[in-house]
Amino acid sequence: MMSDQENFIDLTLIRCYNKAYLNPHLDWLQSCNDLTGALGFQAHQLAVRHYIMHRDLQTILQKGKKMEDCHEAITKWQGPDDTTADADRKRFEKKKWVFLTAASESLIKHFRRWIKPNLLPAALMSEEPVAHVVASVMLGRDHPRFENDPRVANDLRISGKLLYQSEVHNKEIDLRLLYAFLKKELQGMGDGVGEFALHAQHVAQMMLDRQLDVRSFDYDEEDGAWRWHMHSTHLALASQTQFVESAVKEAKNVSATDRSEQMRTCMAITRSMTPLSKHGIKEANKKKMLAIIESARARTETHKHFIATQHENKYDQRFNTLLYTLSQQGHFKNERIDAKKMKVDDAGSKHKKQNVHQQAKQQHLTSAVTGLIPYSKVTKKRNVDDMRVELKHRQWQLNCQGPLPKEMKDRKESLKRLETMRLIEEEGMTVANAETMASKVFQIQSEAEFKMTDD
Numbered sequence: 314m315m316s317d318q319e320n321f322i323d324l325t326l327i328r329c330y331n332k333a334y335l336n337p338h339l340d341w342l343q344s345c346n347d348l349t350g351a352l353g354f355q356a357h358q359l360a361v362r363h364y365i366m367h368r369d370l371q372t373i374l375q376k377g378k379k380m381e382d383c384h385e386a387i388t389k390w391q392g393p394d395d396t397t398a399d400a401d402r403k404r405f406e407k408k409k410w411v412f413l414t415a416a417s418e419s420l421i422k423h424f425r426r427w428i429k430p431n432l433l434p435a436a437l438m439s440e441e442p443v444a445h446v447v448a449s450v451m452l453g454r455d456h457p458r459f460e461n462d463p464r465v466a467n468d469l470r471i472s473g474k475l476l477y478q479s480e481v482h483n484k485e486i487d488l489r490l491l492y493a494f495l496k497k498e499l500q501g502m503g504d505g506v507g508e509f510a511l512h513a514q515h516v517a518q519m520m521l522d523r524q525l526d527v528r529s530f531d532y533d534e535e536d537g538a539w540r541w542h543m544h545s546t547h548l549a550l551a552s553q554t555q556f557v558e559s560a561v562k563e564a565k566n567v568s569a570t571d572r573s574e575q576m577r578t579c580m581a582i583t584r585s586m587t588p589l590s591k592h593g594i595k596e597a598n599k600k601k602m603l604a605i606i607e608s609a610r611a612r613t614e615t616h617k618h619f620i621a622t623q624h625e626n627k628y629d630q631r632f633n634t635l636l637y638t639l640s641q642q643g644h645f646k647n648e649r650i651d652a653k654k655m656k657v658d659d660a661g662s663k664h665k666k667q668n669v670h671q672q673a674k675q676q677h678l679t680s681a682v683t684g685l686i687p688y689s690k691v692t693k694k695r696n697v698d699d700m701r702v703e704l705k706h707r708q709w710q711l712n713c714q715g716p717l718p719k720e721m722k723d724r725k726e727s728l729k730r731l732e733t734m735r736l737i738e739e740e741g742m743t744v745a746n747a748e749t750m751a752s753k754v755f756q757i758q759s760e761a762e763f764k765m766t767d768d
Contacts, residue, residue: 318390322405325386326412333379334416338366342553347481348438348528349548356427356550357438358481360447363424364494365484370417374409383409428498434513435547437520438527442477446492448517450499451509456492457521516543574646579639586612685754688729690765693721699761700724706759707731728755 314320341362345355355362374380387405392398426432436447442465445457459465459475465488466476475488509517516539519525525536532541588604619628637643691700701717704727708714711731718724732755736747757763 322383322386322390323408326383326409329380329383330373330412330416334366334369334373338362338369341482345481353551353553354548355552356432356547357435359424359427359552360433360436360495361439361443361479361482361486361491363420363427364491365482365486366420366424367417367494368490370413370420373413425498425502428495429502430499430508430510432547432550433495433499434509434516434543435550437513437516438543438547440477440479440481441526441528442488443479443486443491444520444527446488447495448520450492450495451514451517452521454521456489459488512539512542515539573641575639575641575644578644582639683754685756686763686765687754688725691721691725691763695764695767697721699763700728702761703757703759703763704728704731706761707735710758732756 315324342355343352345358346352347355347358349355387402387409390398390402390405392401427435433447433451437444437451439447442459442462445459449456456475458469459467459477464477466474468474468476469489473489477486477488478484479486516525516527519536519539520527525539527540527543529540530544531537586608588608589601623629638645700721701724704717704724707728711734718727729751732751733744733747735756735758736742736751737744740747742750
């Protein structure tokens with residue numbers, strides 16, 4: 314497969330794209346634990362990461378972006394001649410742009426949600442210069458200039474850039490372009506300042522006017538309630554699909570030994586709150602087991618406290634309700650089963666939906682019924698005289714006498730043209746319909762018999 318030039322160029326494009334673009338960003342998504350200390354919970358950084366991924370995708374074809382192998386493979390394409398080779402190279406260049414356009418559309422589809430008014434306030438907990446840009450966008454203000462901030466290189470007069478070296482993203486971010494990107498995306502979605510929640514606007518205003526530090530975990534001071542609200546609202550948002558994948562794997566493991574849906578539900582609930590990740594490399598399994606035991610003990614202590622302090626057996630009632638919900642009699646799968654039974658009872662007595670093979674098909678009448686003769690039944694062995702009589706008769710009708718074709722194939726083509734003319738003049742068909750019908754069958758106009766068998 315790799316000996317084929319086209320396959321080689323396509324695979325080179327995919328490999329270079331993965332190395333230059335996809336792998337670094339996936340690595341960041343899987344390894345970043347800024348502020349939360351937990352992998353997969355980086356909702357406060359995804360709006361900025363969306364901008365970085367957008368910029369990388371725009372500049373991925375520039376030199377030094379690890380796409381040189383793809384450029385070289387297209388340049389060295391060899392065709393039968395120079396003209397064909399140039400046309401093929403242009404086609405591969407177009408294919409490359411189509412590939413990157415699809416990648417851009419996928420990026421917008423999956424990451425634009427983090428710029429909507431309900432999720433963008435999470436970016437107020439990103440690094441301080443970046444958070445000030447987000448706050449300015451939310452309040453509809455001009456982008457901050459950071460004239461007295463040593464962390465930002467103010468180069469507006471020369472290059473028009475505000476450069477900030479982000480430690481979290483390990484990237485140099487142009488804060489002016491970030492401001493323009495966020496503002497453009499919000500306007501493109503039809504969202505404005507009025508769409509943001511009042512508490513989010515208030516926090517953004519305090520950050521710009523009073524230099525409020527939202528990344529701090531000090532909840533006891535004057536602004537501690539605002540920090541707690543932002544942390545409890547946004548930091549708990551999962552930013553990856555690894556939790557869905559984990560649940561699917563758990564269901565698969567349970568179904569390997571017990572196919573009951575009740576058991577799968579119990580196991581999923583139990584293991585969803587169990588720390589299953591490995592802590593470090595050294596003695597990973599030991600620490601993992603100790604973490605599971607400690608988690609189970611901590612949850613048990615909580616329930617012991619609930620049992621000891623319950624009022625009017627409220628805890629026992631709640632426990633029995635959950636126990637019944639997870640049992641075979643009260644499991645939610647029974648609702649689906651009952652709904653299916655009701656549907657069968659209502660519609661089953663009327664009819665059963667036909668499958669593909671049972672549906673009505675178009676019926677074609679035979680030539681004996683329609684009087685039309687298919688060309689496939691006309692052969693040189695038994696119908697050569699019939700074809701001569703039929704063609705002579707049609708020529709006589711049109712007053713266009715002339716020599717007849719010698720070969721049976723040519724005679725059939727001549728008869729098709731004459732039949733097309735007849736259908737247009739006598740039957741009033743359109744040219745397209747007449748040509749379609751005349752290419753398959755014809756109607757006898759002479760006294761020829763046109764035997765369909767050799768008897």
